[in-house]
Amino acid sequence: MEHPRCEAIRLEDVLHALSDPMRMRVVRTLAEETCELSCSVFDLPISRSTTTHHFRVLRECGVIHQIYRGTAKxxxxxxxxxxxxxxxxxxxxxxxxxxxxxRGGDRG
Structure with a gap:
């Protein structure tokens, strides 16, 4: 899996990644934790393929780091x-x- 180098992370990409309610849900969950979390921990009300897409966007925009530990991402x-x-x-x-x-405005 490719991750952008720190100096290659762009503000507009980060803001794009954070603009989606499902991706914000992932980021909020990760921000509350001090350890790595597997993809299976996230109970998102979307298909598995859409969940994979959201994680890829977050990784490619430089918001998250993903690594395999055995078979778990x-x-x-x-x-x-x-x-x-x-x-x-x-x-x-x-x-x-x-x-x-x-305020009750959370769409995700």
Whole structure:
């Protein structure tokens, strides 16, 4: 699996990745954890192929890092890279998503 180098991560790609409610759900879950999570942990109300697509978008945009551990594909948020490149962005987006959910505006 290819991952962009830190210096190749672009703001518009990250914002695109975060613009989808299902991908935001994945990012929010990963942000709450300090360990890697397998794809099977995420209970998304979409097909398996669509879930795979969303994980690929997040990986290719530089939001997550994926690695195989045996047969499981593990995921971790690239928080350090994103914070270094775009200070405060991830925390702001996560806080806004939490506020939106509290208003009943969460579509994912």
């Amino acid at each position: 593990m995921n971790v948020l690239r928080r350090a890279d994103l914070d270094a490149l775009f200070p405060g962005l991830l925390d702001s987006v996560l806080a806004a998503a939490t506020l939106q959910e509290g």
